[in-house]
Amino acid sequence: MASAFLAAVVLMQGEPPREVFFLAIALAVSAIPEGLPVALTVALAIATGRMAERHVIVRQLSAVESLGSCTVIASDKTGTLTVNQxxxxxxxxxxxxxxxxxxxxxxxxxxxxxxxxxxxxxxxxxxxxxxxxxxxxxxxxxxxxxxxxxxxxxxxxxxxxxxxxxxxxxxxxxxxxxxxxxxxxxxxxxxxxxxxxxxxxxxxxxxxxxxxxxxxxxxxxxxxxxxxxxxxxxxxxxxxxxxxxxxxxxxxxxxxxxxxxxxxxxxxxxxxxxxxxxDPIRPEVYDAVRECREAGVDIVMITGDHPKTAYAIARELGIATSENEVIRGDELAAIPGSWKSPASLKRSGECIYLPG
The missing domain is CATH 3.40.1110.10 (Calcium-transporting ATPase, cytoplasmic domain N)
Structure with a gap:
């Protein structure tokens, strides 16, 4: 009764019928605790469907929070930015x-x-x-x-x-x-x-x-x-x-x-x-890099290729604009507080492009 009365009042105030309907349903669910899990499941299912339409599937909500606060993406080259052929x-x-x-x-x-x-x-x-x-x-x-x-x-x-x-x-x-x-x-x-x-x-x-x-x-x-x-x-x-x-x-x-x-x-x-x-670049990568840049996210490309080879690919993608932006694995290993062990960097011989 309370839900119906409140819905009628809001409807007379000129609110759209669709919004009034959802308000009444929400009040009814909140009044019945047993219905809360069902409501949450439906809400999450709708949100998951919307994200799936954008080719995103999330198993843990904390992952979405982490992604939202991301400022730098470090991406492998072969098979990720390129087609690996x-x-x-x-x-x-x-x-x-x-x-x-x-x-x-x-x-x-x-x-x-x-x-x-x-x-x-x-x-x-x-x-x-x-x-x-x-x-x-x-x-x-x-x-x-x-x-x-x-x-x-x-x-x-x-x-x-x-x-x-x-x-x-x-x-x-x-x-x-x-x-x-x-x-x-x-x-x-x-x-x-x-x-x-x-x-x-x-x-x-x-x-x-x-x-x-x-x-x-x-x-x-x-x-x-x-x-x-x-x-x-x-x-x-x-x-x-x-x-x-x-x-x-x-x-x-x-x-x-x-x-x-x-x-x-x-x-x-x-x-x-x-x-x-x-290794040909994936056609969709150009737009992905551009969209990340527009969103304020920097892109770092990590690869085991020769520095000049890696730079040529990074330049084509718009990740790097100067050879001064390249850093070799042994050079990164020499930086105090490097996030990767010097031994593993020397073994791999990686080249890493840091955004300017």
């Missing part, structure tokens, strides 16, 4: 020749072309691709329905895709060699090694970061044969690729026996070249 796009051989690679994603569709636009043909290029296919733990194959199936590390799959584009099926290469020993890639070592036997000879295939592999290279392969390594030239090539946003892998090989290696990158090696890969 590395694609080989450029190759630079030790003699300075550069090749472009067409095609996107984890497929064998595309081709390798030289500066003149013609299909690539090079002894050194073949050695580079072959080495990358042998020192590889990924799987990539085309099914009968035309779809490509893949499994393994993103960089390994990118190399397998490159093999198909070069007309060098990975299975053909692998079937002709016998694997003797392997050191898988890790963020601590920053290189991967495979010892194998081919035609009675014990060989080695190595891929990884330039700063780890280059010190062990004594020669570099060209189409005219081996010649003494020129570190400054190779570092310039690396700079050229990273400044364009590529993630760069160094490929090297030679003759070696696993029993004679006592850990660490093998030496001596012969450099075969550099390959630049890029």
């Amino acid at each position: 590395q694609t080989a796009k450029a190759i630079i051989l030790p003699d300075g020749r550069e090749f472009g690679i067409s095609g996107e994603g984890y497929t064998g569709t595309g081709r390798i072309t030289g500066a003149d636009g013609e299909d690539a043909a090079s002894r050194t290029l073949h050695a580079l691709i072959k080495t990358g296919l042998i020192c590889n733990e990924g799987e990539l194959s085309e099914r009968e329905n035309g779809k490509w199936q893949f499994h393994g590390d993103a960089m390994d799959i990118a190399f397998l895709s490159l093999g198909y584009k070069a007309g060098i099926p990975p299975d053909d290469i692998r079937s002709k060699v016998t694997i003797l020993a392997e050191i898988p890639f890790s963020s601590e070592n920053r290189f991967a090694t495979t010892w194998y036997q081919e035609d009675g000879e014990r060989m080695i295939a190595v891929k990884g970061a330039l700063e780890v592999i280059l010190p062990g290279c004594r020669t570099m392969l060209t189409d005219e044969g081996s010649r003494e390594i020129e570190p400054a030239l190779i570092e310039d090539q690396m700079e050229h690729l990273t400044s364009r946003g590529y993630r760069v892998l160094t490929i090297a090989g030679g003759r070696s026996d696993p029993e004679k290696v006592k850990g660490g990158p093998p030496s001596p090696l012969e450099l075969y070249g550099l390959i630049g890969c890029i």
Whole structure:
């Protein structure tokens, strides 16, 4: 009776009927304690439905409170800001020749072309691709329905895709060699090694970061044969690729026996070249970064890429505007009160972009 009387009074005061209805229901529920859990459940269900329409699901209300007070978002790059499908796009051989690679994603569709636009043909290029296919733990194959199936590390799959584009099926290469020993890639070592036997000879295939592999290279392969390594030239090539946003892998090989290696990158090696890969940015990330900026939230990108590679991606997203905004993992570890242990930062070699 009290609810009905009060609803009538409010209605005569000119309030909208919809608001009066909800007022009467609220009064009735408050008068009956047993109905409170039901009312709360209905209210929460309605709110959850509204949030789900915006692609948000919350299990604990404290998470919403924390999100509301957020001023900085630290985001991983690979798989979060990017689609996590590395694609080989450029190759630079030790003699300075550069090749472009067409095609996107984890497929064998595309081709390798030289500066003149013609299909690539090079002894050194073949050695580079072959080495990358042998020192590889990924799987990539085309099914009968035309779809490509893949499994393994993103960089390994990118190399397998490159093999198909070069007309060098990975299975053909692998079937002709016998694997003797392997050191898988890790963020601590920053290189991967495979010892194998081919035609009675014990060989080695190595891929990884330039700063780890280059010190062990004594020669570099060209189409005219081996010649003494020129570190400054190779570092310039690396700079050229990273400044364009590529993630760069160094490929090297030679003759070696696993029993004679006592850990660490093998030496001596012969450099075969550099390959630049890029992980496409997710289309929706551009708007997400812009909206965060407009809301007063700074974005920090955390990645294990080379500083120049990471900066190129951050600049494209509008996260960074100057190379002065980059800080390496070892530099951050040296700051007193760093939020991450120095040991873990040195192992990972991360680059972190701090907003200016």
